[in-house]
Amino acid sequence: MAADRRVVAVVLPLGFAALTALVAVRFGPLLRLDTALSDAALRFARSHHVWRAVMSAITHSADQRVLLPALLLAVAFAVWRRDRAGVVFLLAAAATATVLRLTVLTLVHRPRPPERLTAAAGWAFPSGHTTSATIAAGILVVLLWPLLPSGRARAVLAAVAGLWAGLVGISRVALAAHWPTDVLGGWLLAGSVLTVLGIVLRPRPRDSVRPQPSGSPPGGDGP
Known part of the structure; x- marks a missing residue:
């Protein structure tokens, strides 16, 4: 398992x-693929109003005004449980992903799709909502x-959390707020941060600690 995590990292x-x-x-080929997929998504959303409404609701579930209070609540929950490893992990993950995304965003300075079905501003790659x-x-899974x-x-x-994150990314393409590769970049960036920090900080679940044999000193042969 540890080797698999290192490969993913x-x-x-x-x-x-x-x-x-x-x-x-x-x-060129990547830009043409992005344009074709984005145009198709835009046409579909314009002709299917229920789909557009559902995608809009999903995309707004990842707005900063929703996620920032949720992050503060998660910190408070971890502090209440005295889960110091969890606090460090969630703060490090949020901060690292934000710094890396904004740095790449500024360096790449990629424009968004010209026609959008939801309010969006700034450069496109990688997608902020998706990340x-x-x-x-x-963070939810870890806590x-x-x-x-x-x-x-x-x-x-894990399935519900992953499905929501996946749908948020899909909604950004469905509403033409981002190119498909912006969303893929957001998934890859966030996955990289979560995996690497998971290895470095090792926020182990409390019930994963193996019981000590009788007579062994505490922590004597932990993993």
Whole structure:
């Protein structure tokens, strides 16, 4: 499992770096694919009003006015549980993702799609809503994981959190607020931050600590 995490911690940042380079140099085939997908999404949303309304509701669930209070609530919850590792992880994840995203955003300075179905401003790559939603989903899983009683409940938590983050990204393309690769970049960036910090900070669930054999000193042979 630890080896798998290390592989992911290498693959995701490399994928993000490669995608960033292609976007930065305005790689022709990638731009044409982005344009074709964005135009198709725009036409579909304009002709399907229920779809547009659903996508709008989902996209606004990841607005800063929603996620910032949620982050403060998560900090308060972790502090109340005296989960210092969780506090450090969630603050580090939120701060690191924000700094990296804004840095890349400024360096790449990619324009957004010209016709948009929701309010959006600033440069496009990587998607802020997508990055923030994915970071929030990861934080939610880390904080609630040790509180759930079974593997099935934890699988449901991870699936629901991942589905929401995925739908937020889809909504940004559906409403023509971002190009598809902006959203892919947001997923890769957030996944990179969550995976690397998960390895470095190791916010282990409390119930994952192996019981000590009788007579062993506390922490004597921990992983």
